Amino acid sequence: MKIFISNLHGQSDSSTAMIAQNTVTDIAKGMWMNELPISYFPINSLSLEQMAERAAEIANNLSRDDVIILQLPTWNGIAFDEILIESIKKRQAKMIAFVHDFVPYMFAKNYYLLDRYLNAYNQTELLILPSQKMGDMMTEAGLKKKFVIQELWDHHVNIPVKVNQEFNKNKVVFAGSLTRFPFIWDLDGQLDVDVFSNDQGRDNSSIHIKGWQPDAILIHELANSGAMGLVWSENFTDRPEREYSKINASYKLSTYLAAGIPVILREENAKAEIVSRYGAGLIVNELDDLKNKLNEMSQEDINQMREHAKKLGFLIRHGEFTRKVLVDSIFKAIGDEKNENI
Structure with a gap:
């Protein structure tokens, strides 16, 4: 069994979405996980056939019983995410959806996509979500999977941090x-x-x-x-x-x-x-x-x-919150059959 983590590439260097995925991946690689890069492309720039080819290239790295932590959304649109999840299912790998943002709740204009996102995420073994409240809302809307909670984002920077001793109330x-x-x-x-x-x-x-x-x-x-x-x-x-x-x-x-x-x-x-x-x-x-x-x-x-x-x-x-949630989710996905949330 190998453990993989997806990672977004190709957005602007100032993209918080890409920085967050890159940071999680950097920490995960220090835990002996393997990176699966996903290239960003403008939504609607590829046909469904081209999306399927890209998804297959990614999924073909996986074998039966491998674990893939899929950082979602890929920001390539729900159509690509659906195809990618289906391609991974065919490889019989265990999927953990690390949900950085839930697009239907993030943008009012995308709420109509709620069922598609939930149906896609219901194909995974487990979700990592940013809050219990989001999990409760998704469960009420149709999520059927267990989830663990990410407490905080990490910033994995190897620099000395010296906090200014002076404090300005104004x-x-x-x-x-x-x-x-x-x-x-x-x-x-x-x-x-x-x-x-x-x-x-x-x-x-x-x-x-x-x-x-x-x-x-x-x-x-x-x-x-x-x-x-x-x-x-x-x-x-x-x-x-x-x-x-x-x-x-x-x-x-x-x-x-x-x-x-x-x-x-x-x-x-x-x-x-x-x-x-x-x-x-x-x-x-x-x-x-x-x-x-x-x-x-x-x-x-x-x-x-x-x-x-x-x-x-x-x-x-030092990446401690990410390490904890990744370890918790992996143990939950491969070894805990109880239908309970951590």
């Missing part, structure tokens, strides 16, 4: 596009905000554009910021991002924690419970309350929160 950091997250401008004049994106700034603004940075450099900059990291979403037309944050695992959240800095997020966020459990962040339900909440923190609160964030960051940088 400053936060935000990694994300202001085009996608325009509500950050609401903090203009209230707090200093360092934004890591390639957006256009404004004159005489407290919103400071720092540019997009690759993971290792970004983590260094965040660690040196002397601030907390903001994890925030709002709903937009066709993008129910606030609703999705209630069931999804934020990669941005783990980026901040990997840098050893505490985070700010809503209580409804899917990862608020684990952040609170580790004492590594501040729960704020409205952006208008953020400045007051920061000012209300005592120095002791700040010191404890920052210390807890540094400890959690150590685990994230």
